[in-house]
Amino acid sequence: MPTRTGVLRVLLLVYGGLAFLGASASASSSKQEAKALTIRSSLDGKTLLPHRIPWIAHASAPVLFPGVEFLIDGKLVFANRLEPYAFGDDGRDEESGTRKTGYLVTSWLAPGTHRFTVRGKAIVAGRRTSVEKTVTARVSASPSRPAQLAGTWQRHLDAAVPPDPNRLYRTVTAEPGTYRIVIDRRYLRVSGPEPRKHLEVDYVAGPRTITIRGPVWTGDPDEGAICDPWGPEATYSWSVTGGTLTLGPAGTPDACKQRAAIMTGEWTRAG
Numbered sequence: 001m002p003t004r005t006g007v008l009r010v011l012l013l014v015y016g017g018l019a020f021l022g023a024s025a026s027a028s029s030s031k032q033e034a035k036a037l038t039i040r041s042s043l044d045g046k047t048l049l050p051h052r053i054p055w056i057a058h059a060s061a062p063v064l065f066p067g068v069e070f071l072i073d074g075k076l077v078f079a080n081r082l083e084p085y086a087f088g089d090d091g092r093d094e095e096s097g098t099r100k101t102g103y104l105v106t107s108w109l110a111p112g113t114h115r116f117t118v119r120g121k122a123i124v125a126g127r128r129t130s131v132e133k134t135v136t137a138r139v140s141a142s143p144s145r146p147a148q149l150a151g152t153w154q155r156h157l158d159a160a161v162p163p164d165p166n167r168l169y170r171t172v173t174a175e176p177g178t179y180r181i182v183i184d185r186r187y188l189r190v191s192g193p194e195p196r197k198h199l200e201v202d203y204v205a206g207p208r209t210i211t212i213r214g215p216v217w218t219g220d221p222d223e224g225a226i227c228d229p230w231g232p233e234a235t236y237s238w239s240v241t242g243g244t245l246t247l248g249p250a251g252t253p254d255a256c257k258q259r260a261a262i263m264t265g266e267w268t269r270a271g
Contacts, residue, residue: 055087055104063120071117077219089229091168102229107142152271197224227256243269
């Protein structure tokens, strides 16, 4: 017949075994949870990218600072710490009351195959975990533009123009001085007096009109933006006479008044 001491030893062994099994199961579960961080993007499955496309990342847990990082061919181009994790920023469109995102514009990339990566870090089951996902896709040559538009143009802005209060990018006043636009196949490159950084702007040009859209992000630390991540789009008429480019509203005026003040008028060829 077992003694009281013997029974106690048996119980301790049993409970000890159960505790060990519980700890092992918990550790195994934590490891599984730690491996559970996943990330995917709206480019998954694509093999050919258009001129511009939304690029949104989806993570299985809140992503730590600096947010989801977007890399092209291994180069960090953009980071967004707010959901939706969108390349090219995101924000509330005051006109429609909806949330919109910017775009990945591919016109600055050389035609051919490129790697598009989303990367993020999160705390999962008490552990700092990182994950990334890469899509390899081809980019076509950027659209052609009328030969008369190509080159460098400049004009003088006589008075300061404040930013539009209802736009996401509303921190920089357009100061008086000389502004330049360089028009090539990749984008419009707009530069002006400090503190304005240079802007790289997506556009589509036809025989008589040019439609200006949102910013093009290339990973240059000195590039900036104007108006909203998604534009808004604005169509201008254009004509070239001798060495003068004239831009004016084609139909509805540009909803971004600061941009309109910079773009509208006569530009002199400077290169």
